[in-house]
Amino acid sequence: MDFQYSPKVKQLQERLNAFMDEHIYPNEATFFGEIEANRRKGDAWIPTKIMEELKEKARAAGLWNLFLPESTRGAGLTNLEYAPLCEIMGRASWAPEVFNCSAPDTGNMETLERYASEELKEQWLKPLLEGKIRSCFAMTEPAVASSDATNIESRIVRDGDHYVINGRKWWSSGANDPRCKVFIFMGKTDPDNPNKHLQQSMIVVPRDTPGVNILRHLPVLGFDDAPHGHAEIVFENVRVPASNILLGEGRGFEIAQGRLGPGRIHHCMRLIGVAERALEKMCKRTLTRVAFGKPVAEQTVTLERIAESRILIDQARFLVLNAAQMMDTVGNKAALKEIGMIKVAAPNMACQVIDWAIQAHGGGGMTDEFLAHAYAGARSLRIADGPDEVHRNQIGKLELRKYKAEKAVQR
Structure with a gap:
């Protein structure tokens, strides 16, 4: 390595x-x-x-x-x-x-x-x-637990040379931005297919298509994240050309596999940068604050937290680099466990480091704009792109698989 x-x-x-x-x-x-x-x-x-x-x-x-x-x-x-x-x-x-x-x-x-x-x-x-427009990915739905994407209920129905789209989506990042001109939408084209992973498709939807109605923006721990933001959207009898389907009907999960792997690792990469900056702020702040006759940086609990932050950040970075290398060498599917591991490790690491940085700032930590916004973003990523629980379940199953195989051989 x-x-x-x-x-x-x-x-x-x-x-x-x-x-x-x-x-x-x-x-x-x-x-x-x-x-x-x-x-x-x-x-x-x-x-x-x-x-x-x-x-x-x-x-x-x-x-x-x-x-x-x-x-x-x-x-x-x-x-x-x-x-x-x-x-x-x-x-x-x-x-x-x-x-x-x-x-x-x-x-x-x-x-x-x-x-x-x-x-x-x-x-x-x-x-x-070219950076002339922005886009949105419409997958998550409010009516179902979208952590199990087979639950998604939105419909994409063929009608001659068009598809008709109906459904309600939320946490659709970027939809509020006036520069957002196109959505990639996931819904069911074949809801009766016995293979649940072949029921869904992805399709390109221009933002200005009749029937696309943005209901509201969704704040994250009080932040609206304007001018980007996250939206709840209703798609009502939205008609788009049949040629807008991506890869073909029933290929939605296949596309999601290719899309979400890089997306997850990008989030984790950025979180390491967030945590590094939070640690910098913690160190600088505690060197200048004095409590009980000496700088806060010299208090044992602060030294422990600074040390633990460095350990956690470097651990997460090495996990991310390992996942990145595996994606490059054996592909996203073979790196499924490693991607899941960083998706759990990086947000939890960032939440902890930012929390310690807030604590080190004292009352000022509660009003520090960077730390507050960073914590909201890190905390949301324990849910976005698959919650911790789903990734842990998947990691556990993949870890057990080799022992099940050994047991079968022994029989």
């Missing part, structure tokens, strides 16, 4: 860190200030000027579409090569969009790259890669 970064990756790390130092960290107050100003005017969902300005700078700097593996459309990086770069971007919640590397667009772009027709790629992938 060799996680030594190549000269190409090291150079990209240097350039990306330099960009973050020059353009991202100094403009955090500007970015969130613009959102707050728009909110006071009555519309927090207006895209910020600073974001669009920085996108142009990132594109000019060659720090654009870094996420696409084995593609002439992106930087051509493997998952292992992209991991340290994604970690750097994760240090600021809004930074990934600057580099056109933010969810759900990354997952949707990979889905279109792998499974869409050339016509759909030209219509939707091209403007997404």
